[in-house]
Amino acid sequence: MTSQQPAPPDHLLELRDLSVHFTLRRSFGDRIGHRAGRVAYAVDGVSLFLDRGELLALVGESGSGKTTTALAALRLIDATGGSVFIEGRDVTRIPRSELRELRRRAQFIHQDPYASLDPRLRTRESIAEGLRIHGMAKSKEAERELVASALERVGLIPVETFVERYPHQLSGGQRQRVAVAGSLVLSPSLLIADEPVSMLDVSVRAGVLDLLDRLRRTEAVGILMITHDLATAAHVSDRVAVMYHGTLVELGTARSVIGRPQHPYTQVLIAAVPSVHREASRKRTLPVEPPDASNVPPGCRFHPRCPIAEERCKSEVPRLLPATNESGTTVACHLRSAPPDDRTPDVGSRAHL
């Protein structure tokens, strides 16, 4: 579905029906039988938006397509369908030559702070990399000031202690802050953070999460945070989008999605989060192994594993519609967004603490 109209100017980032399909290599049998290769529907029709000053958590397990969505949003991989609007411009349609400007305004924070910094470069060189690529620093003095200011904004003070260090002299949390500084120095409007804290020790996660939280307030950036950890999402995000198997299944404020999840999958995710109190009842197991992206079941993708699936779910694909409980969340489930059916049972329970 191509979109020629410009996005409404108020959204910083808007995904419209974004799809990323990978054609898998044809097996020998395929070639003989003249069959087309199988397609992995990694991302299939995802729509959401994000504004400045907001932090949206895109939650899902591995294989859900959340990282692919993030990469496609910044055109670090090519989308096969739909559009991505950043500050009103359709980035899936712009020519490659204009991509560099996009790279300045929209930044990607990588997951692994131990891999994303070149071990041969000092902190100041890693941070200045973006400046050098875009030719933004007029002189060595100017570059030094910009780097120092970025280090201050991410809380790596006193600045002098950190500028000359090599990555192996920094902790994981510090490296991640350096990566953020390297992005901030370009004054972006959009930050996409891919599992920014999953590789860090628990005791330093709060610091980096707080940093992201603070940044979106003080620097007027919009942040899209990819995570598989609902607890992390609960702590810093305004809104949460839950992905399953390439599609969005639930979208709403953090409070609603996590406090009163509507989609059966979200409910299972929340129930699976471990709790100290063993009294909390847990619905741990899902019947049937998760399928792979090239094996998409008809109808609702979750129906083979869904405890409340009905006949309709096996053939009709549910759309993201407002939830019947009127919490403001949108959910892709026939039973939760259709005209209210009060007899629908609640599946699983939330983790109490």
Place this chain on the structure above:
Amino acid sequence: MSLLHALARRPTMSVGISILIAFTLMAVFASGLEPYSPVAPSGPLFGAPSSAHWLGTDDAGVDMLSLIIAGSQNSMLVGFAAAIIAVLLGGALGIISGYKGGWSETGVVAVTDFFLVIPALPLMIVLAALFGQSIYQIVLIIGLLSWMSVTYVVRALVHTLRERGFVARARSLGAGDRYIIRHHILPHVAPLLVAQTVLTVAAAVFLEAALAFVGLGDPSRISWGTLIQTAFDRTAVSAGAWWAIVPPGVCIALVVLGCFLTGQAVEEAMNPRLGHAHVSHRSFSLRTPTKDDER
């Protein structure tokens, strides 16, 4: 930098580089080191080693030691020059094919395979016979037939570098291919190129000797290879004059050894994990905690 520190600590490195430095100095200061003239006779014909002539004399009465020292110039020159050509060419092809992938990679691999399949020495012989035997042509021929393994090794490394996190980060910052190759790929490939250069020097020195032995060396210059060839031609064997044959061979062997030791040391320093893999026969040791250790 830490690489140099790691290198300095290895005995293989010290021995290897000492050998190379020794021969390089010999080549550079050749004219000053030669005790006698390398062209004019200064002793008996096929004179055995004596206090006056440490390595004896050749069939024309020229001092062997002076010949060896004079020969080092050309042998080392060919070695280094051909190695540099090979590594520059092979490195460039390796980086381009490894980084770009796609058709450029397929093309480079095809060409590399083609050259690999051709028996290098016979081809060198043919080329030398066809195009002349000046030392510059020898350098070119050896260089143009020694780049293939460099390409493969560099390509493999670039494949892994391409996937590293900091390359992905540079790309997401907006870097183009040229920037990434210049600032992230090349610096990480450089140590490997150094190791490869050193190893190619060994091959080149040996190949020069081989070509010379077959009679295709530069007849107007003295090199270790031509020394061996001359000795054979002038019936040193039947005259029992081992000192005319063995010393040049030993020099070649020493240079090759020096190159291998240095190259290996550089590779190990680049990849410290080669030192203690899990399947090492050595296991942990036992130690009694002292008072200080008690927390």
Place this chain on the structure above:
Amino acid sequence: MSVLELDGLHVWFAAPDGSFAHAVRGVDMRIDAGERVGILGESGCGKTTLILAAMGLLPSFASVGGRVTLDGYEVLAKGETSAREVRWTQAAMVFQGAMNALNPVRRVGVQIADPMIFHRQRGRREARERTLEVLELVGLPASVARRYPHELSGGMRQRAVIAMAIACEPRVLFADEPTTALDVVVQAQIGDLLCELAERLGLALVMVTHDIGMIAESSARAVVMYAGVVVEDGPTYEVLTSPRHPYTRLLLEATPVVNRDRPLVSIPGVPPRLDEPIEGCAFAARCPERFEACSVRPPLLGHGYGHGHVVACHAVMQEAAS
């Protein structure tokens, strides 16, 4: 009767420049048969090194001091030789990322049977039978034996690795971050499986992890490590709901949990360097409760409160004494 005893265990790692990193600095621990212990700590605290030492699986640049006794047998008496006697037959381990370390060119069933045959416990036919037995124990269908690792999902591969570990009927099963690379739902399943196995087979389960949720759900006893020493050790429920040691308390406050409304805390500073001698308590520099004694004498594990709940903290001991 304890099945595993660690007495004054120390581990040093030699660095290329000749210095030593003191990774485990004197750990005492007693674990009974059938106990499920979770060792909790962040990266660098020495928890993985500890269990590797218990099995004698340390590299050549490591040196070990102290004693590890498994069912009365001294594992480290003669270094590698004595350790090999008990390896896998008495104590087995599920390594971190083991599910990705399965040999891709051999069938899963063969890999599970391998240790049994190698340790001369069983002949080929018996090993095959036992393979099917353990596959059932871990909840995998028998057909898995004929598959290759890449044909299985992550969760199934982890179960296969666990099957491999229990194949020789060890008394102790170590698990190093058994669920880190897995999805939340599969994590819960594997955690349950480990508990079940411990109960059914009377295994002592020692699980090393940084994931507090994992500890909460799968272990009855929690041991918290910091900078190479044990700082708190007690029943999981107590340790996680009323932690005594300041580090444990801060660690819990730093852990994001669903449905908690108060802000996250992060612990300022960094753990101390292990290649330099540490005066007094390793946590003192970052501890909000520190006082003079903390930087002078290292605290010993003492009974703070409760049944079998010990803490290594001067502040706690002082309070308990008063």
